[in-house]
Structures are given as C-alpha cells and as structure tokens.
Amino acid sequence: MPGELAKDCVVIGDPTEASQIYNKGFYGYPMSGGGLQLEFLEALFLVEASRLEVLSGEKPVPLHKLMAMAASDNRDFEIKYIVYRDLRQRGYVVKTAGEDFDFRVFPRGGSPTTTQTKNWVAARSERALFDMSSFVEDIDRAERTRKELLLAVVDEEGDLTYYSADRAEPKGRLEDPGSGEEVEARLLEDRVLVFDEAGAQRLYGSGYYGKQLGKVLQLSLIEAAYLMEEGRLRVSTLATSRNVPLPRFKKRALKFQPDFELRLSAYRDLRSRGMVVKTGFKYGTHFRVYEDDPDKIHARFLVHCIPEDHTTTWPEMSRAVRLAHGVKKEILFAWVRPQGTEYLRLARVRP
Amino acid sequence: MPGELAKDCVVIGDPTEASQIYNKGFYGYPMSGGGLQLEFLEALFLVEASRLEVLSGEKPVPLHKLMAMAASDNRDFEIKYIVYRDLRQRGYVVKTAGEDFDFRVFPRGGSPTTTQTKNWVAARSERALFDMSSFVEDIDRAERTRKELLLAVVDEEGDLTYYSADRAEPKGRLEDPGSGEEVEARLLEDRVLVFDEAGAQRLYGSGYYGKQLGKVLQLSLIEAAYLMEEGRLRVSTLATSRNVPLPRFKKRALKFQPDFELRLSAYRDLRSRGMVVKTGFKYGTHFRVYEDDPDKIHARFLVHCIPEDHTTTWPEMSRAVRLAHGVKKEILFAWVRPQGTEYLRLARVRP
Numbered sequence: 001m002p003g004e005l006a007k008d009c010v011v012i013g014d015p016t017e018a019s020q021i022y023n024k025g026f027y028g029y030p031m032s033g034g035g036l037q038l039e040f041l042e043a044l045f046l047v048e049a050s051r052l053e054v055l056s057g058e059k060p061v062p063l064h065k066l067m068a069m070a071a072s073d074n075r076d077f078e079i080k081y082i083v084y085r086d087l088r089q090r091g092y093v094v095k096t097a098g099e100d101f102d103f104r105v106f107p108r109g110g111s112p113t114t115t116q117t118k119n120w121v122a123a124r125s126e127r128a129l130f131d132m133s134s135f136v137e138d139i140d141r142a143e144r145t146r147k148e149l150l151l152a153v154v155d156e157e158g159d160l161t162y163y164s165a166d167r168a169e170p171k172g173r174l175e176d177p178g179s180g181e182e183v184e185a186r187l188l189e190d191r192v193l194v195f196d197e198a199g200a201q202r203l204y205g206s207g208y209y210g211k212q213l214g215k216v217l218q219l220s221l222i223e224a225a226y227l228m229e230e231g232r233l234r235v236s237t238l239a240t241s242r243n244v245p246l247p248r249f250k251k252r253a254l255k256f257q258p259d260f261e262l263r264l265s266a267y268r269d270l271r272s273r274g275m276v277v278k279t280g281f282k283y284g285t286h287f288r289v290y291e292d293d294p295d296k297i298h299a300r301f302l303v304h305c306i307p308e309d310h311t312t313t314w315p316e317m318s319r320a321v322r323l324a325h326g327v328k329k330e331i332l333f334a335w336v337r338p339q340g341t342e343y344l345r346l347a348r349v350r351p
Numbered sequence: 352m353p354g355e356l357a358k359d360c361v362v363i364g365d366p367t368e369a370s371q372i373y374n375k376g377f378y379g380y381p382m383s384g385g386g387l388q389l390e391f392l393e394a395l396f397l398v399e400a401s402r403l404e405v406l407s408g409e410k411p412v413p414l415h416k417l418m419a420m421a422a423s424d425n426r427d428f429e430i431k432y433i434v435y436r437d438l439r440q441r442g443y444v445v446k447t448a449g450e451d452f453d454f455r456v457f458p459r460g461g462s463p464t465t466t467q468t469k470n471w472v473a474a475r476s477e478r479a480l481f482d483m484s485s486f487v488e489d490i491d492r493a494e495r496t497r498k499e500l501l502l503a504v505v506d507e508e509g510d511l512t513y514y515s516a517d518r519a520e521p522k523g524r525l526e527d528p529g530s531g532e533e534v535e536a537r538l539l540e541d542r543v544l545v546f547d548e549a550g551a552q553r554l555y556g557s558g559y560y561g562k563q564l565g566k567v568l569q570l571s572l573i574e575a576a577y578l579m580e581e582g583r584l585r586v587s588t589l590a591t592s593r594n595v596p597l598p599r600f601k602k603r604a605l606k607f608q609p610d611f612e613l614r615l616s617a618y619r620d621l622r623s624r625g626m627v628v629k630t631g632f633k634y635g636t637h638f639r640v641y642e643d644d645p646d647k648i649h650a651r652f653l654v655h656c657i658p659e660d661h662t663t664t665w666p667e668m669s670r671a672v673r674l675a676h677g678v679k680k681e682i683l684f685a686w687v688r689p690q691g692t693e694y695l696r697l698a699r700v701r702p
Contacts, residue, residue, distance in 0.1 A: 156632065211508045282510065
C-alpha cells in the first residue's frame with residue numbers, strides 16, 4: 001500500500017486504504033476527507049511489516065532515508081522506535097503520548113476508541129543517566145492519572161528490559177518495647193561488642209539487634225549508633241575503657257563508611273516502620289529487611305539507600321533489581337531526603 | 352583447665368593438660384619441657400568453648416580483657432578471630448600462616464603432623480579496599496605453593512562469605528572465517544545500523560555480530576569498532592552519509608561510554624579466544640560470553656572489565672559474584688593491562 005512522504009509524516013490519501021490501516025491496529029490519525037496521517041514511527045513499522053511503501057513523488061523512499069528523516073526531528077528516535085516496535089510486536093496498540101511520556105499502551109485487545117490507556121511508557125537508553133528526582137516525578141505523574149508506569153530500557157544491542165515503577169510504604173510487625181536501662185558496650189575498631197550477657201539478651205530480645213558471636217553480642221556500627229541515639233547503649237573503647245559519646249562515635253563510623261549518615265537515616269526510618277534491618281552485604285546492597293523475627297522468616301526486602309540529589313546509571317539500577325530478583329526479594333530504593341525517607345519500587349516485568 | 356597469661360601468649364604448663372589440648376584439635380605450639388604455648392586467638396576460642404580459663408597470677412582474666420590484649424598487638428584482630436572461630440567450628444584444624452596469608456587450613460580429618468595444608472586463608476573485612484594487583488599476587492602466591500586460596504570476607508555484622516579465587520583461561524569454539532569485503536554501515540546516535548542485507552548476513556553468519564532488528568542489523572559501538580579495526584566494516588553517518596574513520600568513531604563512542612577503550616580491549620581479547628561476546632547489561636555487568644553459537648547455547652561467563660590500577664570495594668565484588676551465581680554463570684574479572692588481558696575467577700564456596 002502506498003503512502004506519500006510529507007514534511008513530518010506519511011500520508012495515505014486513499015480513504016479505503018486509510019481506514020484499512022487504521023482499523024487494523026489503530027495506526028495513524030484520521031484526517032478530515034478520509035485520509036490518514038502516519039507518524040514516522042508508525043510508517044517505519046508498517047514498511048518493515050511490508051504493509052506500506054513510502055513514496056516521494058513517484059519514487060520509493062529507501063528504509064535508511066526514511067529512518068534518517070525520522071531521526072532528524074526526534075531526539076533518541078532509535079531508542080523510541082525499538083520500544084515502539086517491540087510493544088507492537090507483542091500485540092499492543094501503542095500511541096505516542098504527548099509531552100510527559102513517550103507512549104501510551106492500551107490493554108490487550110483494547111484501542112483508543114474503546115478503552116482507557118493502561119500504561120504510560122518511558123523509553124530509555126541504558127546509557128542515559130538515571131536521575132532520581134525526575135524518576136520520582138514520572139512515578140507521581142503516572143499515579144496521578146492512575147496509570148501504571150512502564151520503563152522500557154534499551155541496551156546497547158537493542159535488547160529491551162521492562163520495569164514497572166511505583167512508590168512503596170513498607171511496614172513490619174515488630175513492636176520494639178525498648179531494652180530498659182542503657183547497655184554497656186565496647187568499641188573494637190569497627191565493631192561494637194556487648195560482653196554483658198543480660199544486656200545482650202535485652203537488646204536481641206527487644207528488636208533483634210546484633211548477632212551472637214560466641215559469648216559476645218556483636219553490633220554493627222549502624223545498630224550501635226541507632227541504639228545510642230535511643231539512649232539504649234553506652235559505648236566505651238575496649239582497649240582503654242574510655243567513654244565514646246555519640247558525636248565521636250559517628251565521626252569514627254564515617255571513616256569506615258563515608259555514607260554512614262545516609263544509611264543511618266534509612267535504618268532509623270525502617271526501624272520506625274516496625275521492621276528488622278540487617279546488612280545487605282551478601283546481596284551487594286545496603287540492607288536486607290525483615291517484617292518480623294529474622295530467625296523465623298526470610299527477609300522480604302532488599303533496600304538500597306540513595307541520597308537526595310543522586311544521579312546514577314541504568315546498569316547500576318538494573319543490577320540491583322536483577323540481584324533482588326535472583327534471591328526472590330523485592331528491591332526498594334530508599335530515597336533519603338531532609339523531609340523524610342521515601343521508598344520507590346522497581347520490578348522487572350514482561351508486558 | 353587453667354592457662355597462664357604471658358606477654359603475647361597463654362601458657363599451659365602442665366604437660367598432661369598441654370598434650371590433651373594439643374592432641375584434640377592441634378591448638379598451640381608444644382614447648383620443650385612439655386608445656387604448650389597458645390596464641391591469643393587459640394586461647395580465646397578455647398575460653399569461649401569453656402575448655403580453658405586464663406589466669407594472671409591467681410586471678411582469672413575476663414573475656415573482654417583477654418580480647419583487648421589480643422587486639423592490641425594484632426591489626427584487624429577481630430576480623431581474623433571471626434574467621435578463625437568459624438573455620439574451627441566447621442571442624443577444621445586451623446593454624447596461623449606466617450606473613451603471606453592469615454591462616455592455613457588442613458583438609459578435613461587432617462592435621463599439621465600428618466597432612467599438608469589444603470587452603471591458604473586470607474581474612475578480609477568487607478570494608479577493606481579491594482586492590483586488584485595485591486589480589487592477583489595472593490592468587491599467584493597460592494598457586495606457586497599449589498594450595499587453594501580461600502578468601503573469608505566478614506561483613507559488618509560478623510557474617511562470613513567464603514570465596515575461592517584463581518586464574519582462568521577461557522576458550523571458545525568459534526572459528527570466525529572473516530566476512531569478506533568491507534560491509535557498509537550507518538551511524539545513528541549511539542547505534543550502528545547495517546541496511547545492506549547481504550552484508551548483514553555475512554557479519555552475523557561469520558561471528559554472530561550484531562542483532563537483527565526488523566530489517567536492519569544493529570551493531571553495538573564495541574562490535575562496530577572491533578569490526579572496523581579488523582577492516583570488515585565501513586561506517587558513515589545516517590543523516591549526511593559522511594564517512595566516519597575509526598579514530599573519530601572511537602572519540603564519539605567515548606562520549607557515550609567513558610570506559611570504551613577498556614571494554615574494547617577485553618572484547619578483542621575474548622574474541623581472539625574464539626568466544627562470542629555480547630553485552631551483559633541485563634546482568635549489570637560488562638559482557639556475557641558464549642563459547643559458541645549464542646542462538647544454540649547459554650552464555651557460560653559474565654565478564655567484568657577492570658583497569659590496570661583498579662581499586663574497588665568488597666561489596667562491589669560480592670555483588671558481581673552473587674549476580675553471576677543467581678543466573679548460573681561464572682563470573683570472570685578481566686584485568687586489562689598493557690601487557691595483555693588476564694582473567695580472574697571468584698566463586699562463592701562453602702568450606
């Protein structure tokens with residue numbers, strides 16, 4: 001079927017042919033008079049499917065010319081086209097989506113004339129920077145319109161990975177009754193040790209703080225700082241028994257973990273939500289988080305802390321999601337801001 | 352059983368008691384005269400197991416005092432002790448190992464008097480920097496003595512992860528016969544497209560270069576640069592058909608991937624080993640590598656490229672190993688040096 005190349009679209013003039021293309025897949029935008037305007041994306045897809053031949057005057061326009069024209073007035077055209085083609089090949093009706101997102105997708109079997117948009121789609125190159133605040137803006141914009149946000153990330157070979165993204169409000173079931181009077185602990189390099197067995201029992205019993213190593217309860221720096229803030233722990237050095245007040249303790253911890261304050265903020269928030277928080281080192285992430293007694297249940301979440309103004313890369317995000325997926329846990333990104341910690345969930349999906 | 356605190360050890364004077372401790376677990380070092388010298392590590396472990404009480408004069412030395420003394424003359428004592436205890440609790444005979452490593456471990460059922468060392472053990476804190484060249488030195492030193500190297504990494508909560516580490520020489524079965532005369536390709540942003548169907552077929556058929564997307568073969572920047580180096584590809588811009596020589600192409604690629612040269616070196620080396628190399632984006636790593644036709648077999652390796660003077664962190668290494676493990680692939684670290692690319696393998700093990 002022939003279409004005529006126009007300035008920024010391809011026009012199918014014949015009304016019968018136009019309605020044939022429109023009705024089978026909802027390509028293009030019907031014109032008054034019965035013709036159809038196709039976006040370059042749509043025209044390219046139809047050319048590749050051998051349903052359309054684009055002419056300029058009487059002469060056929062070769063594929064690479066058409067692609068060059070399409071690319072010239074559309075930033076990241078190639079990325080968008082890869083996503084468009086993939087979703088179309090999966091049988092979805094896909095339309096471009098104005099300014100906020102790249103595409104909107106209709107539910108399977110649906111169409112612009114009969115159904116509401118199901119997903120907003122943002123097409124991204126794996127090489128694009130991942131900017132946390134604009135990511136959250138996208139999520140919120142999608143949630144305001146009650147559509148799901150689908151991120152389609154294109155790798156350097158044109159392979160696609162889809163992610164759903166939304167906000168999360170994780171909640172646990174732990175009620176930490178406190179541990180009575182301050183427990184004495186000793187600082188040894190980057191570890192805090194509780195030699196007092198009754199105190200150790202009170203700490204572990206109330207909120208699963210620390211880990212029993214032989215006869216000693218060992219607290220991580222984060223746990224110790226949190227318990228000191230709560231007035232539940234007093235720390236002195238192991239070597240000289242000299243008291244270590246909280247500010248000095250934090251300063252020391254910063255030497256071992258430059259992101260100590262970031263982690264501590266997220267730790268505090270997760271604890272306030274009734275969850276038990278342990279290191280996520282084995283999973284290459286900041287925390288693993290339990291909704292209750294870690295001796296009885298598996299950790300449900302892996303939590304990765306992200307500072308307010310964080311910019312990262314897609315491969316880093318991809319890695320965190322993939323890791324969590326591999327161990328059957330949900331990944332949450334804890335976005336630590338002065339006004340509070342927010343949680344974003346990213347999950348691999350197959351559309 | 353009592354032991355007497357000495358300057359840098361604990362002494363069991365009674366010959367019967369000494370030989371009892373030595374014979375059941377090979378703790379300590381027999382002294383002329385029948386006594387036994389215990390290292391602090393050993394003494395602490397025996398105290399925790401209630402097999403030893405340490406006295407100073409007539410007075411018992413409390414655990415935290417003993418630990419403080421042990422820590423005062425031994426850097427990273429706490430880390431070493433956690434590893435020592437864990438290996439002992441697993442039933443191994445463990446002895447300190449001189450200067451090069453922390454411990455040597457005997458095979459199960461073995462002992463210093465009857466068997467050779469099985470593993471050298473290096474105890475590391477997850478907070479310690481990971482320095483590639485000293486890591487490789489450790490591997491080579493272990494290989495020279497024909498022992499396996501075991502890395503015991505202690506996380507902030509005292510949990511242990513063991514890794515075996517060695518060199519690898521990956522080899523594939525692909526024989527790339529070349530693809531005849533130069534194939535024409537077009538550059539569009541960060542993608543290279545081959546519109547010429549016969550040329551695309553020659554490239555994919557000879558070495559599985561690129562990926563068919565619709566009617567177009569798409570090459571990654573790395574693939575295109577490699578093929579240009581081999582005189583198999585000529586690239587011009589899609590928009591203006593202007594020729595893009597290799598140096599200009601590389602300069603452009605560097606803008607998208609600052610580590611482009613690093614990746615390209617490893618890519619070239621892996622290709623020269625008869626393997627098919629594709630992006631590892633989905634796995635959060637640089638490459639996934641096939642020993643043969645990627646349409647018929649799964650990728651065996653994930654390869655992460657590391658520059659000559661690279662210093663990283665243990666959590667980053669842990670993450671890469673964990674990821675590969677989750678998708679049942681081997682992780683190789685490609686250490687790209689001017690004298691050639693070397694491969695190091697790190698695998699989680701349970702001792």
